[in-house]
Amino acid sequence: MVTLLLDQTQLEVVLSPFERAVTFHRENLQVARDTIIKVQLTDDAWTWLRxxxxxxxxxxxxxxxxxxxxxxxxxxxxxRRHRPGVVIDLKGDEQFQRLIFTTRHGLALTQALRLDVSEEPVDVTEITGAIPVPVQKGRKRPVIRPRPA
Known part of the structure; x- marks a missing residue:
């Protein structure tokens, strides 16, 4: 799961060594906050691939x-798998037009991006915390019984 750092000027997606290896990116992603035009929460990020x-x-x-x-x-x-995620649309970014990733902290990210920023510099905020995620109960499978002869 990615770690998100947000300050008044940029959103930084911090990648773990494993995530760097599978994405073939050596550096963390840094996106200017003013290039973010839309943030959407999704139950299944796979549907957003294009x-x-x-x-x-x-x-x-x-x-x-x-x-x-x-x-x-x-x-x-x-x-990763079929987990809740975030879709961030960008306009004017040099590298990407959209960021799609799974995270449990999507709600906290959308709330943090809505905040008005002050003119004074502030410390970087790490977006973590307990976000209630609905627990999915196991699906009962039908019992298949052989027919009598």
Whole structure:
């Protein structure tokens, strides 16, 4: 799971060594806050993929990491399994037009981005905390019994 750092000027996506390896990115992603035009929460980030995988790793249904390229767009993707995620649309960013990743802290991110920033510099805030996530109960499978002869 990615770590998000947000201050008044930028959003930084901090990648772990594993995430750096599977995405083929050496550096953390830094996105200017004024390039963020929309943030959406999603239950399944896989539905937001567009285009074809570029550099990175893809194991369908398990892991999508790296860049995805469509007609005139390049997206950064870091999706693990079918978990809740965040889709961030960007305008004017040099590298990417969209960031898609799974995180439990999507609600905290959207709330933090809504805050008005002050003119004075502030410390970087790490977006973590207990966000209530609905627990999914196991699905009962039908019992298949052989028919009598």
């Amino acid at each position: 285009g074809v995988p570029g550099r990175g790793t893809q194991i369908p249904g398990v892991l999508a990491a790296g860049t995805w390229k469509a007609a005139a767009t390049t997206d950064f993707v870091l999706i």
